[in-house]
Every structure is written in structure tokens, then in C-alpha cells.
Amino acid sequence: MALGPFSAKDHVVITTLGLEFAVAVSMGVAVGFWLDKKYSTFPWAMIAGVMCGFALGLYIIVKESHRLSQTEKITEDKKKNGSI
Amino acid sequence: MEVSETIAHHILDHDLGVMIGAFHLPITAHTLTMLGVSIVLFVVAVLLSVRGKSLLSRLLNTVGEEYVAFMRDGIVVPGIGKEGIAFLPYFCTLFLFILFSNLAGLIPQMKTITSNISVTGGLALCSGGLIVYAGIKTHGLWGFIKSFIPGGTPWWLVPLMFPLEVISLIIRVCVLAIRLFANMLSGHMVLLSLLLIIFIIGQMSKMAGVGAAFPAMGLEIFMTFLELLVAFLQAYVFSLLTSIYVGLVVHSH
Amino acid sequence: MENLLNPDFGVMALTIVNFLLLVWLLHKFAWKSIIGALEKREQQIAQDKETAALARQEAQNIKAELDAKLKEISNEAALKMQEAVAVGNAQKEQILAETQKQAEQLLAQAKEQIAAEKTKALADVREQVVSMALLAAVKITQQQITQETAASAVDEVLREVKQAGVKTH
Numbered sequence: 001m002a003l004g005p006f007s008a009k010d011h012v013v014i015t016t017l018g019l020e021f022a023v024a025v026s027m028g029v030a031v032g033f034w035l036d037k038k039y040s041t042f043p044w045a046m047i048a049g050v051m052c053g054f055a056l057g058l059y060i061i062v063k064e065s066h067r068l069s070q071t072e073k074i075t076e077d078k079k080k081n082g083s084i
Numbered sequence: 085m086e087v088s089e090t091i092a093h094h095i096l097d098h099d100l101g102v103m104i105g106a107f108h109l110p111i112t113a114h115t116l117t118m119l120g121v122s123i124v125l126f127v128v129a130v131l132l133s134v135r136g137k138s139l140l141s142r143l144l145n146t147v148g149e150e151y152v153a154f155m156r157d158g159i160v161v162p163g164i165g166k167e168g169i170a171f172l173p174y175f176c177t178l179f180l181f182i183l184f185s186n187l188a189g190l191i192p193q194m195k196t197i198t199s200n201i202s203v204t205g206g207l208a209l210c211s212g213g214l215i216v217y218a219g220i221k222t223h224g225l226w227g228f229i230k231s232f233i234p235g236g237t238p239w240w241l242v243p244l245m246f247p248l249e250v251i252s253l254i255i256r257v258c259v260l261a262i263r264l265f266a267n268m269l270s271g272h273m274v275l276l277s278l279l280l281i282i283f284i285i286g287q288m289s290k291m292a293g294v295g296a297a298f299p300a301m302g303l304e305i306f307m308t309f310l311e312l313l314v315a316f317l318q319a320y321v322f323s324l325l326t327s328i329y330v331g332l333v334v335h336s337h
Numbered sequence: 338m339e340n341l342l343n344p345d346f347g348v349m350a351l352t353i354v355n356f357l358l359l360v361w362l363l364h365k366f367a368w369k370s371i372i373g374a375l376e377k378r379e380q381q382i383a384q385d386k387e388t389a390a391l392a393r394q395e396a397q398n399i400k401a402e403l404d405a406k407l408k409e410i411s412n413e414a415a416l417k418m419q420e421a422v423a424v425g426n427a428q429k430e431q432i433l434a435e436t437q438k439q440a441e442q443l444l445a446q447a448k449e450q451i452a453a454e455k456t457k458a459l460a461d462v463r464e465q466v467v468s469m470a471l472l473a474a475v476k477i478t479q480q481q482i483t484q485e486t487a488a489s490a491v492d493e494v495l496r497e498v499k500q501a502g503v504k505t506h
Contacts, residue, residue, distance in 0.1 A: 009162050012324050019259050020252075027255065060252050063234075096341065097348065110347030118352065122359050129367035135374070148371045149378065156375075172372060173364035181359060202345045206352030210360075269341075 010068055017064055021057035028053020087280055094276055095269065097200055114197045121184045121197065129180070152176055155323070163327025167222065167334055171327075174214060179323045182207065186268055186315030190308070198318075199269040201261065208261035211326040215253070219333040231336040256329055260322060267318045271311045278304045467498055 006014065032049020036042050100116075102109040132148030134141060155176050160168040182198060189196025197203045219228040232249040233242055281300045286293020474494050478487050 007162070009324060009328060012321055013328060016259055016263065016325060019263055020255055023255050023258050023262060024251075027251075027258070056248060056251060056255070059248055060255065063252075092341075097345065108347065110345065110351045112345075112348060115348055115351050115355075118355055122355055125359065126362060126366075129363050133367040133370045135370070145371075145374065148367075149375045152368065152371050152375050173368040174360055176368050177356075177360045177363045181356060200345075200348065201342060202348035203352045205344050206349040207356060209349070210353055210356050 006068075013064060013068065017061050020060050020064075024057035024060060025050060025053040028056065087284065090280065091273065091276055095199060095272060097195075097202075114195050114200050114203060117188055117195045117197050118185070118203065120194065121181070121188050125177075125180055125184050129177075151180075155179060159320070159323050159327050163324060164218075164331040164334055168327060168330065171214065171218065171330065175323050175327060178207070178211070178326065179319050182264065182319040182322050183315060186319060187312070189268075189272060190311070196268050196272050198264055199272050201265045204261040204265040204268075207264070207322070208257045211260055211322075211329070212253075212257035214326065215257075215329050215333050218330045219336075222334050228333075231333065253329075256325075260325055263325075264318050264322050267314055271307070271314055275304060275307055275311065278307060463502065466501070470494060470498070 028049035028051070029046060030049075032046035032052075035045035035049070039045070098113040100111050100113075102111045129148075132144050132151070135145065136142065152172070156169060156172055159179070160172055160175050164171070185198045185203070186196060188194040189199070198207075216228070219231065222228075223231055232253075233245050234249070237245050278300050282293055282297045285296040471494075474490065478490060
């Protein structure tokens with residue numbers, strides 16, 4: 001799976017991936033913390049939230065990179081077919 | 085005055101505390117600046133669009149057309165494709181609004197309103213609304229909901245995938261807000277901290293403070309130019325990301 | 338510093354209202370006309386391009402046509418030239434033949450003439466010879482004449498002359 005050359009659009013998406021991962025984990029923490037406060041089960045909901053957030057972040061990253069390699073392939077195919 | 089207090093004073097919003105009865109109006113330094121930015125933006129855009137025979141108005145018209153062409157060919161069409169041209173006015177306004185808001189902080193008495201999470205959150209919510217609107221407009225309501233589930237998902241994974249996809253859309257909107265907010269806030273803070281270096285060192289000894297002023301001012305000028313670059317870059321990135329997300333929703337099956 | 342990350346929903350709502358209002362206002366007052374002008378200009382450019390391409394196509398067509406015509410003309414000219422050369426050659430042959438014939442005729446005429454001249458000259462000579470002989474005879478006879486000798490001498494001279502005339506003819 002060859003990466004690059006990327007367009008400006010892809011660069012923006014790639015640089016956003018890190019932030020998306022961070023926000024996913026922080027959202028998990030926030031939701032877990034809020035649940036903990038509500039039901040006073042201090043660390044457990046937060047830990048679960050961290051894990052869910054982590055999984056969600058990984059899911060986003062994998063999906064995004066899959067999509068990027070897919071578009072890469074599409075443009076390559078188009079180049080091969082001479083339609084670009 | 086404490087350093088953290090000074091920074092907070094400069095960065096945080098100041099509520100003017102206007103009340104109508106029991107209702108608390110959100111009239112703050114930031115919203116006032118936003119109003120100013122909006123008025124300036126409106127005047128500039130109308131100036132760009134007014135047709136005229138004089139050289140100046142022709143020049144302004146050309147600038148306006150070039151700007152719109154750039155937004156169309158540089159942001160909307162690469163992100164969304166031909167279908168996105170209907171949303172062109174939104175992106176034109178979005179880019180200029182964010183740019184002017186970012187640059188407003190460089191003018192004395194104005195605030196960098198994009199370093200306020202509420203403002204960037206509001207902008208991101210508008211973009212999120214646009215994403216949902218574009219999805220519903222192209223696929224219909226049911227098609228839009230179905231488009232959250234990627235093609236080829238087994239039926240037993242649907243209850244897992246659907247929330248994941250919805251939450252990732254929400255995360256995208258959050259990321260839009262947080263990215264702009266963090267970039268503008270950090271730039272603002274760095275500028276302020278560089279200035280504060282002079283006073284912190286000056287409290288220890290006056291001569292050292294004078295000595296520190298020169299490198300600090302050099303760095304300050306450098307950072308100001310960097311901030312100018314970041315202002316353009318973040319406006320561009322915000323618009324481009326919005327268009328990419330709209331394009332993802334429009335082209336999903 | 339704590340409320341840095343706490344969104345103020347009033348400000349957020351105001352931002353949304355402000356921004357959407359701005360989008361609507363600018364769409365109505367600015368972007369519509371700018372986008373219209375841009376599209377008009379691009380349409381104009383596309384049209385101009387199309388017209389230019391059309392004109393170019395037309396020019397190429399005309400050029401091809403002219404080229405073909407030119408070629409045709411030069412072909413024709415070459416053909417004509419060939420024809421002219423052939424005609425010239427034929428004429429040359431004809432003239433040559435004619436000339437030769439004429440020359441031969443002239444030669445023959447000349448020969449004939451020469452022959453005629455020759456006979457004429459011979460006749461002249463003979464006449465002169467005759468007259469000279471006569472003169473000589475007269476002289477001689479005047480010196481030693483007698484009737485008989487004179488007569489026989491005349492006869493003899495006449496016979497001789499006759500013989501000479503027979504010889505020459």
C-alpha cells in the first residue's frame with residue numbers, strides 16, 4: 001500500500017487525524033467522568049470511557065487511512081486508464 | 085498583578101452584563117468584536133460586488149471574482165465536487181469571516197474572537213448543520229441515516245457501527261472547533277507571554293528588563309508574522325475541512 | 338483560566354445567529370452578483386475559446402482548400418508545360434523536315450539553274466565563236482578571195498559550225 005503523493009486536501013485530513021484521536025479519547029473521558037459523578041462509581045465508568053474513546057479514535061484513524069489509500073488507488077487507476 | 089491573571093484578562097471574554105429583566109444578554113467584548121468584524125466584512129464584500137465603471141471598482145470586482153474563483157476551485161470543488169457549488173456562498177463567507185476574526189486581534193482594542201471556544205463552537209455547529217443539510221438534501225432523510233453505515237457491513241455489526249459513525253461525525257465537528265480555537269489561542273498566548281517576559285525580568289532588575297526587551301521584541305515581531313500566516317492557514321483549513329466533510333457525506337453510499 | 342474551555346452558550350447562540358445572518362446577507366448582497374459576474378466571464382471566455390477554435394478550424398479548412406487548389410493548378414501547369422513541350426517538339430520536327438525539304442528543293446533548283454546557265458553559257462560561247470569565226474573568215478576571205486575558194490570556204494565553215502553545233506548539243 002503505497003502512500004503519497006498527497007494533495008493539499010489529504011494533508012489537511014491527515015493532520016486532523018491526530019486531533020480526532022485526542023478528541024475521541026477526551027470525549028470518552030468526559031462522558032465516563034460524568035457517568036461516574038452521576039452514579040458515584042468513581043474510576044470504572046471513566047476507565048471504560050477511555051477504552052471506548054481509544055477504540056473510537058483507532059476506528060476513525062483506520063477508516064480514514066483506508067479511505068485515503070482507496071482514493072489513491074482510484075486516482076492511480078484513473079491515471080492508468082488515461083481519464084486524468 | 086499576577087502573570088496568570090494578566091493572561092486571563094487578555095484572553096478571556098469580558099461580559100458587559102447587560103440584562104433584560106432576568107434574561108442575561110450575551111453582550112461581551114467578543115460578541116461586540118464579532119459584530120464589528122461582521123460589519124466590516126459586509127462592507128468589504130459589498131464593495132467587492134458593486135459594479136462600476138471606474139478603475140477602482142473594476143479592480144475590486146476583479147479581486148472579488150478571483151476570490152470566489154479561488155474558493156470554488158481551491159476549496160469547494162476539490163472537497164465536494166461539482167455538487168458543492170450550491171454551497172459556495174457559505175464557504176466564501178466562512179473563509180472571510182474566520183480570516184477577519186483571526187486578524188481582528190492584531191488591531192488594538194479588538195479581540196481575537198476565534199480564540200473563544202464558544203465562537204469556534206458556534207462556527208463548527210454551523211458547519212455541522214451544513215454537513216447534515218447537505219446529506220439530507222442529496223440522499224433524503226432516510227438515505228442520510230442509512231449512509232452512516234458503511235457498505236458491506238454485516239447486519240449484526242449495524243448497532244455497533246451506527247453510533248460509531250454518528251459519534252465520529254460529532255467528533256469531526258468538535259475537531260473543527262478545537263483546532264481553530266487552539267491554534268488562535270496558542271498564538272495569542274505566545275504573543276502575550278513574549279511581551280510579559282520583559283516585565284517579569286524587569287521586576288527583577290530594570291536594566292535586565294531593558295536588555296530583555298530587544299530579543300523579546302524580535303521574537304514578538306517574528307511571532308506576529310507567524311500569526312498572520314496561521315490566520316490565513318486556519319481559515320483555509322477550516323473551510324477545506326468543512327468542504328471535505330460535506331463531500332464525504334454527499335458522496336457516501 | 339478555568340472557564341477557558343467552558344463554552345458560553347449565549348455567545349455560541351449569538352455567534353450562530355450572527356454568522357448565519359451574515360451568510361444570508363452576503364449571499365443576497367455580495368456573492369450572488371460576484372458569482373454571476375464570474376460565471377458570465379467564464380462563459381464569455383469559453384465562448385471566445387470556442388469561437389477561436391471554430392475560426393481556426395475554418396482557417397485550416399481554407400488553407401487545405403487553397404493548398405489543394407494550388408496543387409491542382411501546379412499540376413495543370415505541369416501538364417500544360419508538357420503539352421507545350423510536345424507541341425514544340427512536333428513543330429521543331431516539322432520545321433526541320435520542312436527546312437530540309439526546302440533545302441533539297443533549293444539545291445535541286447540551284448542545280449537546275451546551274452545546268453541551264455551552263456547550256457546558256459555554252460550557247461553564248463558558241464555564238465561568239467561563230468561570230469568570231471565569221472569575222473575571221475571575213476578577214477581571210479577579204480585578203481585572198483576568189484569566187485570558188487570563197488564558196489568552198491563558206492561551205493566548209495558552215496559544215497564545221499554545224500558539226501560543232503551537233504557536238505555541243
